[in-house]
Amino acid sequence: MTAPFRFPRFFVTSPSPCPYLPGKQERKVFTELSGQHAGELNDALGRIGFRRSQSVAYRPSCPSCTACQSVRVVAAEFEPNHSQRRLLKRNADLEISACRPWATDEQYDLLRRYLETRHPGGGMAQMDEHDYADMVEHSPVRSYVIEYREPSSGGRPGELIGACITDQQADGLSMIYSYFAADRPGRNGLGTFIILDHIRRAAAASLPYVYLGYWVKGSARMEYKTRYQPMEILGPNGWHPMPQAEAVTKDPRILLDA
Structure with missing residues (x-):
């Protein structure tokens, strides 16, 4: 039995100033949404806290803060x-x-x-x-x-x-x-x-x-x-x-x- 879509590759952004909490740094983990199974992948990632921006799904991955929920x-x-x-x-x-x-x-x-x-x-x-x-x-x-x-x-x-x-x-x-x-x-x-x-x-x-x-x-x-x-x-x-x-x-x- 094969998976409905290829397991995605994830990447991490460099830290940058947090737009919500002063003095904090934010970092995101993201992956590309592409191909015929992009919708299924987006659904699966959405259930674990990812958001979509154009053809990218991302979520916060800040090492010292978990305020974003x-x-x-x-x-x-x-x-x-x-x-x-x-x-x-x-x-x-x-x-x-x-x-x-x-x-x-x-x-x-x-x-x-x-x-x-x-x-x-x-x-x-x-x-x-x-x-x-x-x-x-x-x-x-x-x-x-x-x-x-x-x-x-x-x-x-x-x-x-x-x-x-x-x-x-x-x-x-x-x-x-x-x-x-x-x-x-x-x-x-x-x-x-x-x-x-x-x-x-x-x-x-x-x-x-x-x-x-x-x-x-x-x-x-x-x-x-x-x-x-x-x-x-x-x-x-x-x-x-x-x-x-x-x-x-x-x-x-x-x-x-x-």
Whole structure:
């Protein structure tokens, strides 16, 4: 009996400053996703904490720190709280489409505005149109760009105000990168709405999980991920429910948006 795909070769990056915890160094282990079994390999690696970026699967491998932990929402058991229900109702008129992974000028313009508003000077600040196209289109797995638009009018599509690059894996949806009109009047909480919509989509498709990437204990930027319960966290002995003590958002500013 032969394996469904060749055992991958793994590589390790050189240490660099951690973007989440001051004074820490980060290092990643990664492998290439290619060939006809790239999707199966990505599914298998996703279950042990890897994330995809274009045609590469990676995960943290920091020798002196284990703060980055993979988290996923249990879609079928999720019940929105009061504020999340209000957010879903307020944005129920948005028109949502699962589009093939093809970059557009409209998406890139929205990304630029998002980065300028939310992450000025961040690692993606210098991304140009070609970089964005690579991020969207260089996917060897089943990927989509989920678009969120204002209601159409006069037969013309509404303005694009949110998007998420999303992989469909065998056991769930993996949110690779989302961006949105962070300062849109009357549309506060778009980032939260995009996550809630993915949870609904996964549950409707009988997909068990929504993968949210890494939660970094001690990083205020990552606390918003604990608001979607029940949530599982990947530890040394596999996936297990996130302890309630960790699921409490302590910084009230985090409640404003995702």
